Amino acid sequence: MPRYLPNKTAVRGAFAVAYLLAVVPAPAADPDAVARGAYLAGAAGCDRCHTDSDHGGKPYAGGRPLATPFGTIPTPNITPDPATGIGRWNMADFARAMRWGIAPDDSHYVPAFPFPFYNRLTDGDLADLKAFLDSLPAVSRSDLKGAGSTALLARAQAALAVVATAFPGPWQPDPEKDQLSNRGGYLVATVGRCGDCHTPRNRLGAPDPDHFLSGGMRVPNITPDPQSGIGSWTEEDIIGVLTDGHTPDFDFVGGAMAEIVKNTARLTDEDRRAIAVYLQSLPAKPSQEKK
Template sequence: MVRGTRLAGGIALATAASLLLAFAIAWHPEIEPTMPPSPSSFARKLVIEGEQLAKLGNCAGCHTAEPGRPLAGGRSLATPFGTIFAANITPDAETGIGTWSRAAFDRAMRRGIARNGKHLYPAFPYDHFTHASDGDVEALYAWLMTRPAIASRAPETRLDGVVAFRPLIAGWNLLFLGEGPLEPDPARSSDWNRGRALAEGLAHCGGCHTPRNRFGAEDRSRAYDGAMVEGWYAPPLNARSPAVRRWTADRLHLYLRTGLSPTHAAAAGPMGDVTRALAQARDEDVRAIAVYFASLMSQAPAARQDQHDAMDRQLVAQQAHPEAAVLFAGACAVCHEPGAPMMQQGRPPLAWGTPLQVDNAHDTVRIIMEGLASPAGPAGPAMPAFADILDDGQVGALAAYLRARFTDKPPWSDIGAAVAHARRGDGK
């Protein structure tokens, strides 16, 4: 009896203690609001540096819903847990971050906690931004606080189930947030180390290219192994890269700065947005990121295809997909057939593009249906959208034909699903 009571008492005490502990971990004080700082209080040099870092982190990409209202938030992000709305990060005092001190901004960027103490969802990549240096955060703050204030309240995020309860994110942070700057690797060049710090930090490349576990956190044991994002497939950027031509630091640098490459396919979909932003980042920073990823991909097989194989494959593909071969000759050859004017201007052959080489048909199908906005501005190479011209069966047949003609990989089994997915267009 006594023992039973003692046991029950012990359990009650332990429960109370763990609840208290959980509360202590999850609870963060509000940081007092301040008067919005005057834009003239920031050094111009710092503001420019902040702008270049903001391009590297593509803050505007997620925080802008309407082009005329940059950084005013409201853009929706589809996650497996529901739709999350990005916040207004202009210095508006009521609806933006105008009353946030440097310290409050710093805590949000590096620990994922808003000024009022609320935990932010990791759809905001603070698990990457935590690696930013003090100086980087200071420069970003200066840039944001000198933008025009725009009054605009982002719709409230309402997730389903337990994830709606934000204090739970404290547990997520314990498991998955590795706070602070990365230790440099003394065996590597300073470019490589800077590139890694930026790629893992502000540029958050893994946010799209690394697969996530069931808690929505990046699976570090499979860094840059390739992952689905917004209905696109972000291909591997490590030794598993299926690129046909090797990615060197020079080729990557050009691609990241311009979205184009004479040896690889143009940047499409979300990657097009990334390269348009990187075009405005600091050149040495982009160069450093290129050096880092070239080293990660240096062990990838990068098989070069030989001409005879290509001829054989073309015949086999024509026989296997006769209707698609005719469609290709009518709708695509004018740009893509060897010898076409576009090809003579240095665009890469379809056989060199990674979209055809990866294990799923998503990117190829999306490119056929949506076309490709020139990453290099209106004068650059672009591809028209075929979604309204071709029916689902024709898009699928073309994808199968391209795969058979331009790669030596097995046929895709997910073409039907990828076409249906692209037609739905909801990114889920």
């Protein structure tokens, strides 16, 4: 049987296509989407978890030791490196990881990754976050490959579904609240992750929606309850805490909240005010945790 030989035109065409693919850059990302994503990433503190600052790690390249009930693990690389980061992820991969804590290889992220709150982000904000992360310099971290998920944490995997269903689907505005209050509610429910600490958990370990923001274990009540919450605080008092951590009693927040303030300090003045307005609009709920 004679061997097939392509004609010269086909060969030239193939070389032309290969050349174009090599020299034509990929479409530039929408700079507005990248900027919006950068703002959301800053508000969520993505860089603080995914950067090993204590050891000179590069931004978003992972490696920060993260203490969990299941042991200490390094945070994953979320730069667009195709081999060790998220460079091969498409939008569906990214959305599934952010909303449900499931990696492209179907393994589960540990509950320290607050995906139940990112589950409530709008599709547009998720796309903006991905646009920002895709714009970062790719960093290779072969030592961290697979660090974000593990099949060994069976207990963590069992808890994932329970926690994930606590906040199903994108956040919806309250038609009875104004635009500013709804903006604050969205930030509290998503990148702010306020309920992660300030809402007590039920027996299954999921935040209890009946006691939303009424205080967790050794964490204060931030509803307007006058006895155990922040009912006596003014709008400016709340903004002060979110801006630099100072409280109405001339003290400063500490512990985990001091880290959160580093994130809320990145918000615009209007967004900090929106959070304050929203918190003041909530029903007052007494603290459930015993002191």
